[in-house]
Amino acid sequence: MKCNGMRKEKTKNGRKIDVKCNNELGKHDFFCKVCGQPTGALSGPLSAKLNYQDVWKKFKPIKSQYYPFAIFMVLTSFLIIGLGIYFNKELAESFKLDPYLFTNLMLLILVPFTLIPFGFEDNFIENSFKISMYVKALKNYPKYFLFVLVNILYFLLLKILCTGYLLGIVVDPILHPVRLILVLYWITIIFPAVLLISRKDMNPIKAVVFCYKASAETRWQQFFIVFRLFIMNIIGAAFAGLGLFITIPFSYILIEKYFQSLDEFELFD
Numbered sequence: 001m002k003c004n005g006m007r008k009e010k011t012k013n014g015r016k017i018d019v020k021c022n023n024e025l026g027k028h029d030f031f032c033k034v035c036g037q038p039t040g041a042l043s044g045p046l047s048a049k050l051n052y053q054d055v056w057k058k059f060k061p062i063k064s065q066y067y068p069f070a071i072f073m074v075l076t077s078f079l080i081i082g083l084g085i086y087f088n089k090e091l092a093e094s095f096k097l098d099p100y101l102f103t104n105l106m107l108l109i110l111v112p113f114t115l116i117p118f119g120f121e122d123n124f125i126e127n128s129f130k131i132s133m134y135v136k137a138l139k140n141y142p143k144y145f146l147f148v149l150v151n152i153l154y155f156l157l158l159k160i161l162c163t164g165y166l167l168g169i170v171v172d173p174i175l176h177p178v179r180l181i182l183v184l185y186w187i188t189i190i191f192p193a194v195l196l197i198s199r200k201d202m203n204p205i206k207a208v209v210f211c212y213k214a215s216a217e218t219r220w221q222q223f224f225i226v227f228r229l230f231i232m233n234i235i236g237a238a239f240a241g242l243g244l245f246i247t248i249p250f251s252y253i254l255i256e257k258y259f260q261s262l263d264e265f266e267l268f269d
């Protein structure tokens, strides 16, 4: 494919004129190396909006097929995590732990279970859910555990730096919004890591580093994916949480599909 951007060229008498770029574009380029014109990768195959619409169009007519999966996931992890956070103070007291420590220990143990579907062997987008798929994929638990631990340590570091937690010092209030941005930025950049761990058998630390490097051009689209899923699941959780039976399976499928789109651009090679 040739670039249809414009670039400046000097004529014999020293004048600058605009000419069509026509540089040969690489299959996986985001921008033309000569004139800097975007190639359409970010507004096409890697666009958050198009991936979302594409997955929703395929998912919507068959969404009831995913109810057993959604019910299973809610009962085995999401509901327990939700109750743990809701009753965090009471539970921490009964275990005689600091509430922050209690919440993070609980998340460290339980969140890896929510990641198990990313390791299903038969691509669960096309195959109907069986509990045996989940049991088989449990072998990835230790790697997800380490991955969640890396996240918790990063968030703890931010809490210490931005709120003075544990240090007992007063910090500048500007650090509170800074912390929020760093949390959002982190989630945006590293969400594909969980698939690198399962699908490419990478160790969690290497996967995080890979994601950090790979997201140079795609981070805004990744942010829009995270943002859309966040809003969708908030809406799903309203009305007694019934919408979650649709939004939870949809979230898994969209994350997996978007990872495949990133992978097709050889961002993780």
Ligand SMILES: [Zn+2]
Pocket (backbone or CB within 6 Å): 003, 004, 005, 006, 021, 022, 023, 032, 033, 034, 035, 036, 037
């Ligand atoms: Zn060009």
